[in-house]
Amino acid sequence: MKKSLTLTDILITIVIAFIFSVIYKLWGPLSSIVGVFGLHVDQLIYGMWFMAATVAFLIIRKPGVAILAELAAAQGEFLFGGQWGISLLLYGLVQGLGCELIFAMYRYKSYRLYVTCLAAVGAAVGSLILDVFYGYIDSLAVWNLTLLITARLIGSILITGVFAYYLVEALDKTGVTKAIRPITEDDYKMLDDEMG
Amino acid sequence: MSISINYQPTWLHRINPSFKLLVLTALFIGMLFVHNPNFLLYMIIGALLLYLFCTGHSWKVVGLLAVPLLIIFLSSSTTMIFFGEGETTWFKFGLIHITEESFYRGIHLGLRSSVFGILSLIFALTTRPVYLFYSTMQQLKLKPKYAYSFMAAIRMLPIIVEEFQTLRQALKVRGVQYSKGVKGMYEKIKLYAIPLLAQSIRRAHRIAVAMEAKKFSKDSQRTYYYHLRYTNKDVLFSIFLVVWLFLAFICSEHFIVFPVEYVR
Structure with a gap:
């Protein structure tokens, strides 16, 4: 199995990330209006941010895809006139790293639902760590901080984990993923069976 | 990174894109360790001057793009102002609890996000994506x-x-x-x-x-359609940066606007 990313893998990963930034862009304005009041309702859809990472990984199944997808999503957001700019790149990096670490723990060989959910938690933790530095969230009142962390974790597990998993499952049915996934033992076996 | 909007190229456009990106990233990381709102206030003045007079875009574009900055300021400061922790209470109503400490911390966060909003806008308005990627290949050796x-x-x-x-x-x-x-x-x-x-x-x-x-993935012995180099504009930008940070530091020591020096 060829492990390093080819140009095809990279281009597809970036395109997937861009699609999510298009979708996010249409939800984004809504969330920032809710965000002004500080009750963290917007945190529930924060998971949309990491979704590109898990979806791209579940489709391409190679190391490095999650980080690349997050960086590309930040870039995509930036191209659309995302207002946060450079800080996005750093957030993308830590979130991607969070996802990547979880997938690496399973040696990039497990594509199950709970691993995807764990990766979502990894991304959320990554973003929270940067928030401590950038947003001083540790200085919020305790109830407010708890609300923020809970909302973000629930949002990530639901969207980045569960949504992403079933999305890719549905995408498998369309047949597009067959062309791009690395060849596995099963494929060889199937070929052998066909040849008789 | 607008493609169809007319503008006059300025010296900011001629800075090496990778250099510009690296400098802004370094500034971002550095500013995570700045806890004095006065310093940020003076930084914002420098950034605003650069944004208003050096991007080479029309006033209409510059003005329109500045509007979201206000939203950024509000959305990143309000949560901390209303729900942050602190000792000296100013106002309390239900869950909302505004203290002196949380107020200045909130202002600090708002200023920080705004500085980055402005810097990012400057970057976006003065950098063509194509040049950026060619430059990362040539200067930063990106594959x-x-x-x-x-x-x-x-x-x-x-x-x-x-x-x-x-x-x-x-x-x-x-x-x-x-x-x-x-x-x-x-x-x-x-x-x-x-x-x-x-x-x-x-x-x-x-x-x-x-x-x-067509061998777009080839690594060695590439030739490029665009050649990007470091120029004297990069030196100019570095000097601007040093002077700007130095002035902001001096001003924050002598002309104190917010009566706090450490918001953490």
């Missing part, structure tokens, strides 16, 4: 397969947006109804994401195969 993939993907964006609009209209014509709450959101994401993803993955796959055949 060509990454840089060209990004450039190709950027070209595919308008197609994706167009497909999105077609989808939206098609769904509207067919009178699709969504459920309420989380389930409705899932239905919505699914209805949009699957066709968009499937189409775009197929298209990206075809383009990538063609690009590989």
Whole structure:
């Protein structure tokens, strides 16, 4: 199995990330209006941010895809006139790293639902760590901080984990993923069976 | 990174794009360790001067793009002002608890986000994406397969947006109804994401195969259509930066606006 990313893998990963930034862009304005009041309702859809990472990984199944997808999503957001700019790149990096670490723990060989959910938690933790530095969230009142962390974790597990998993499952049915996934033992076996 | 808007190229456009990106990233990381709102206030003045007079865009563009900055300031400061921890209470109503400490911390966060908003806008307004990626290949030795993939993907964006609009209209014509709450959101994401993803993955796959055949992924002995170098504009930018940071530091020591020096 060829492990390093080819140009095809990279281009597809970036395109997937861009699609999510298009979708996010249409939800984004809504969330920032809710965000002004500080009750963290917007945190529930924060998971949309990491979704590109898990979806791209579940489709391409190679190391490095999650980080690349997050960086590309930040870039995509930036191209659309995302207002946060450079800080996005750093957030993308830590979130991607969070996802990547979880997938690496399973040696990039497990594509199950709970691993995807764990990766979502990894991304959320990554973003929270940067928030401590950038947003001083540790200085919020305790109830407010708890609300923020809970909302973000629930949002990530639901969207980045569960949504992403079933999305890719549905995408498998369309047949597009067959062309791009690395060849596995099963494929060889199937070929052998066909040849008789 | 507007493509069709007219502008006068200024010295900011001629700075090496990778250098500009590295400097801004370094500034971002450095500012995570600045806890004095006075310093940020004086930094914002420098950034604003650069934004208003040096991007070479018309006042209309500069003005319009500045509007979201206010929203950034509000959204990043309010949570901390209303719900932050602190000792000296100014105002209390239900859950809202404004203290002196949380107020200045909130202002600090708002200022910090605004400085970055302005710097990012300056970067976006004065950098062409194509030059940025060529420069990262030449100066930062990014592998060509990454840089060209990004450039190709950027070209595919308008197609994706167009497909999105077609989808939206098609769904509207067919009178699709969504459920309420989380389930409705899932239905919505699914209805949009699957066709968009499937189409775009197929298209990206075809383009990538063609690009590989044309050796866009080749690493060694490449020739480039655009050559980007370091110029004296980079020196100018470095000098501006040093002077700007130095002045901001001096001012924050002598002309104190906010009566706190450490908000953490």
